[in-house]
Amino acid sequence: MSGANVKPTLTGESRSSARPGRIVRLTVNGRTHEVTLPAHRTLLEALRDLGYVDVKNGCEKGDCGACAVLLDGKVVNSCLVLAWQAEGAAITTNAGLGTVDRPHPIQEAFADAGAVQCGYCTPGMVLAAKALLDENPNPSEAEIREAISGNLCRCTGYGQIVEAVRLAAQRLREKAPTKQGGEKR
């Protein structure tokens, strides 16, 4: 998803009053945007202003993981990355993994396992799970809990989320049975 008409202004700051900034090229979910941004604009703010509102603003301190994105495949807090620093990187948000019609197996597993309550932490959880499963297709429960330890959920006891990641791992392994790397470390 992108290019939404509604552009919620996260910062509440009048763009004209800010320093002029420079043109930054951001590649989000495979699509490239050219936007003029001041140096102090975070990637979180830039993404939401571009319409990627699946990236949630939680704590703005790097504590909660609601603003998680993949930056060249690595899961990071977008509130702690400046937009200028993300130039040239492949930025992936939850919406870049799949859509409602064609969900990613991880997203499907979150729905099937009942891992979504209010949904605010879900995009970040899904991305933390994606980063984990890309490196470790068959994680133990402890490894799953470790991988989502920077993503806070205030609704659940994490049980269903852990189950969703386990289920997603199993389904992804079944989908790609010939692919090597299914071995535990």
Add this chain to the structure above:
Amino acid sequence: MTLPAFELVQPRSLRDAIDALAAAPGMEPIAGGTSLLVDLRGARVKAETLLDLGRIDELRGITIDSHELVIGAMATIADVLKNPAVAEHAPLLVEACRLFASPLVRNRATIGGNLAYASPAADAAPPLLALDAVVELRSVRGRRQVALAEFFKGVRKTARKPDELLVGIHIPRAVPGTLSAYRKLGLRKADSISVASVATRVVVDMAGRCQAARIALGAVAPVPLRVAKAEAALTRHGLTVEAAADAAKLAAEATSPIDDVRGTAAYRRRVTETLVKRALLELVEKGGDGR
């Protein structure tokens, strides 16, 4: 909440970075940004211009040679966790990095940034102190090395001059007979700031004698520190259960903690003793007592 406005300079080489810093020594270097951006947002730190070190590839490497391991200042905590040379020569650092913040933060936060930012609770500091690490500083004036134990000068204060950049951390190769153990107390198991942390390392010879001992503490004084008196208790009396208890008491006495949201000074002093004792008992179990 939006960050206060600042300029951002993004050099692509170390040469350009130290030239820029020489021209404007008031610039605040930004490494991973996981502490600095939070503090800028909270107005605990002010900066007109940030010097972004994120595009300088030459600061990212981790290398090993015949006498030392060198970790580039911009190596992330995640890079350190994945590196086999670090695992072999500085397992104590690996242990601490496993408990460092969260996976998301570990993908951005850097070893150099963690030291140069000089938080009393910097989790990379106690293990690196216990590993006899030396930091390398560079400026247009040249390069110099400073023992990490001499580097921390106070809360957010270091021996780094305004025109210098911390470019790397040098750690001697591990010698045979080295044992180490780490303990961190946070308010939760992961994604937490240390209430207190302890890094211990000893070198035990063939006869089981304790040839060298290092005990370093985090979050219990204005700076991460080594406790020489506690170390001496081990080298004098050997790596025994009794010496471990003595060293733990001496370590707790050497702290000067504060009360804050994570714990009181009195609590920190008590848990320091417990954490040091537990770490040292792990070492005793691993190979002390005149094996």
